[in-house]
Amino acid sequence: MLDAKSLFNAHLKYVVPKLEDEEFDEVYEHFKIVKRKKGDFLAQVGGPMLFDYWVVEGCIKAYFINRKGNEYIVQFAIEDWWVSDYNAFFNKIPSTYFIECLEDCTLLAITLEDREKVCKNHHKMEYFWRYKLTNGYIAVQKRILTLLKDSAEVRYKKFIENYSKLLQRLPRKYIASYLGMSRETLSRLHRPSRSRGEEE
Amino acid sequence: MLDAKSLFNAHLKYVVPKLEDEEFDEVYEHFKIVKRKKGDFLAQVGGPMLFDYWVVEGCIKAYFINRKGNEYIVQFAIEDWWVSDYNAFFNKIPSTYFIECLEDCTLLAITLEDREKVCKNHHKMEYFWRYKLTNGYIAVQKRILTLLKDSAEVRYKKFIENYSKLLQRLPRKYIASYLGMSRETLSRLHRPSRSRGEEE
Numbered sequence A, B: 001m002l003d004a005k006s007l008f009n010a011h012l013k014y015v016v017p018k019l020e021d022e023e024f025d026e027v028y029e030h031f032k033i034v035k036r037k038k039g040d041f042l043a044q045v046g047g048p049m050l051f052d053y054w055v056v057e058g059c060i061k062a063y064f065i066n067r068k069g070n071e072y073i074v075q076f077a078i079e080d081w082w083v084s085d086y087n088a089f090f091n092k093i094p095s096t097y098f099i100e101c102l103e104d105c106t107l108l109a110i111t112l113e114d115r116e117k118v119c120k121n122h123h124k125m126e127y128f129w130r131y132k133l134t135n136g137y138i139a140v141q142k143r144i145l146t147l148l149k150d151s152a153e154v155r156y157k158k159f160i161e162n163y164s165k166l167l168q169r170l171p172r173k174y175i176a177s178y179l180g181m182s183r184e185t186l187s188r189l190h191r192p193s194r195s196r197g198e199e200e
Helices: A005-017 A021-028 A086-091 A112-121 A125-148 A152-162 A171-179 A183-190 B004-015 B020-027 B085-090 B111-123 B125-147 B152-162 B164-169 B174-177 B183-190
Strands: A032-036 A039-042 A051-057 A061-064 A071-077 A097-100 A107-111 B032-036 B041-043 B051-057 B060-065 B072-075 B100-102 B105-111
Touching: A005 A021, A005 A051, A005 A107, A005 B020, A032 A051, A051 A086, A061 B051, A071 A171, A071 B125, A086 B125, A097 B164, A107 A112, A112 B125, A125 A152, A125 B072, A125 B085, A125 B111, A125 B125, A152 A171, A152 A183, B004 B020, B004 B051, B004 B105, B004 B125, B032 B051, B051 B085, B072 B174, B105 B111, B111 B125, B125 B152, B152 B164, B152 B183, B174 B183
Parallel strands: none
Antiparallel strands: A032 A107, A039 A097, A051 A107, A061 A071, A061 A097, B032 B105, B041 B100, B051 B105, B060 B072, B060 B100
């Protein structure tokens, strides 16, 4: 059985090596373990977003569906990643997208009040979340840049470089949606024998 | 003449009301005032990104140009906003875009080392930047969503709602580039007499 507490301890100490065991215990008691089945939702459009989640085990997608029924993927999350609708979570407004478990999931969940309390009581945790947000901000900025400027081939290549773990685990159609291309384009790019350097 | 120090004090205290004057002075001494002329660059593709900037006065655009010569606008910044290429700044790698002054600018500049030192020495400033990053992350996430799902009309409408100050100050072509639409589409949307509800 997975030891969520040890895994989370390692996750925090990777960013904050000097976090003492006693401090970690104080932080950890603000989280609760949540188990969800494949197909369950952590958030639904128009519903509340009560928690920020850290994935102990499982695979998750955050997405919305437009009026025409097209699905757009905002984010994936697997082990060691955080996931929430942060606009809804921080501003206490209804969620603007769906967050769905693609596998059975084990999660650590924290409310906004507890997250703020942990930050206030532990400067190291304030640092931890600033660090995570900095990296998150950079990743989302990069995604905008790649959506605006890169060819489908380059977008797919960057995805493989950065998220090889996801590639093995997700249906091809979700990856195509995330990369803003059709399934047909992705299938063509995925063939190893294709000529290189071609642009969409 | 603008009093950069007082303005910056108000900017910080808006987020951290309990920041003492003495603490503020300690923070402020890590910034230097920088003056740049219209047309000057704060960053160039391939060059170093040594500072995070807070805009005291002026207007700035961050952008890149692809191989075909098309310009894509990453971000604007006016008074009270922060601007940098954060991937380059935090990871000490070459900048991936240009940051150009569209007007004569007065800025407060801080190096990464000093920014980290300020965060370490002042928990309130660690909170300040976590708060700013949270809002930045949410804004960039929203921009991805609107680029993916909204019609040109909705994108323009949201821009007017959120950034009315920018509208008065920027050439129409830059706003079109930021919103990912042609100048012709934007001109059509800008006409007040047009029929509503139309989609691209």
